[in-house]
Amino acid sequence: MPRPFSDHARGVFVSVDGPSGAGKSTIVHHLAQLLVADGEDVHVTAEPSGGPIGMLCRELTETITGHALACLYAADRYHHLEVEVRPSIQAGRVVISDRYIPSALVMQRFDGIDPAFLWHLNAEADRPDLAVILEADPEVISERLRERGPHNRFQLTPGSSHAEVDFYRQATELLIHAGFDVLRVDCNQRPPEQSAALIRDRLMTSLPAERREEIHDPRGGAGPATLTTAGHQG
Numbered sequence: 001m002p003r004p005f006s007d008h009a010r011g012v013f014v015s016v017d018g019p020s021g022a023g024k025s026t027i028v029h030h031l032a033q034l035l036v037a038d039g040e041d042v043h044v045t046a047e048p049s050g051g052p053i054g055m056l057c058r059e060l061t062e063t064i065t066g067h068a069l070a071c072l073y074a075a076d077r078y079h080h081l082e083v084e085v086r087p088s089i090q091a092g093r094v095v096i097s098d099r100y101i102p103s104a105l106v107m108q109r110f111d112g113i114d115p116a117f118l119w120h121l122n123a124e125a126d127r128p129d130l131a132v133i134l135e136a137d138p139e140v141i142s143e144r145l146r147e148r149g150p151h152n153r154f155q156l157t158p159g160s161s162h163a164e165v166d167f168y169r170q171a172t173e174l175l176i177h178a179g180f181d182v183l184r185v186d187c188n189q190r191p192p193e194q195s196a197a198l199i200r201d202r203l204m205t206s207l208p209a210e211r212r213e214e215i216h217d218p219r220g221g222a223g224p225a226t227l228t229t230a231g232h233q234g
């Protein structure tokens with residue numbers, strides 16, 4: 001079962017998902033900067049991870065489909081948790097992952113996979129302390145994607161942004177129903193810096209009191225806040 005917040009030694013785990021072009025990578029970057037300015041040690045990571053299974057995901061997403069690809073992404077997630085995410089959380093860092101479980105509940109739907117299968121496949125992955133879902137209208141994101149060009153085969157299907165937004169809506173409902181702490185952020189009009197500030201503020205209010213006090217304390221002899229970044233950001 002996913003571990004509750006109180007099991008984390010000191011750190012915090014935040015995931016950021018949302019349709020391609022919604023602004024995940026940009027917002028993750030700004031959020032990390034804000035948290036470092038607050039004195040936090042921050043570790044920015046992404047899925048697929050920079051590890052060996054993540055590399056396979058990147059290599060094979062164009063050629064492997066369906067259940068096999070869903071299992072490959074889930075394998076990467078469990079390995080990523082074990083070797084990178086949990087150790088960082090246990091070291092007291094704020095870990096921000098650009099894509100996590102919600103992306104799996106959405107992207108593999110493009111290959112027609114049953115949401116119940118995707119849910120069970122990911123059921124043992126740690127629950128983030130905060131699951132951020134970026135929301136934007138299909139017209140807004142498809143325009144951004146047109147400008148930058150397609151990143152993957154999912155984006156080549158006509159109307160893919162509409163389907164993706166719809167899949168995210170369903171996934172978000174599922175996550176909320178399962179008790180995830182979900183923060184939906186409307187990214188249609190809001191500049192990415194503002195979205196990042198909103199997430200940071202929400203993070204502060206949902207942290208246990210003793211952790212909030214630590215953040216607001218001057219670091220004293222603790223040394224400067226650090227920002228580490230895993231390879232292969234999205």
Ligand SMILES: Nc1ncnc2c1ncn2[C@@H]1O[C@H](COP(=O)(O)OP(=O)(O)O)[C@@H](O)[C@H]1O
Pocket residue numbers: 018019020021022023024025026027144148187188189190191192234
């Ligand atoms: N709120 C926003 N308003 C306008 N442009 C944005 C906004 N957020 C992101 N962008 C732009 O949209 C593009 C996609 O952003 P990116 O962060 O790569 O999205 P994602 O990681 O979700 O695919 C980038 O060119 C980025 O500068």
Ligand SMILES: Cc1cn([C@H]2C[C@H](O)[C@@H](COP(=O)(O)OP(=O)(O)O)O2)c(=O)[nH]c1=O
Pocket residue numbers: 020021047048061073074099100103104105107108151152154233234
């Ligand atoms: C985490 C995850 C990613 N993916 C896919 C979606 C993207 O095609 C790719 C992530 O690449 P990324 O570089 O983040 O894509 P983008 O810039 O478009 O956001 O991996 C899945 O299919 N399932 C998953 O569980």
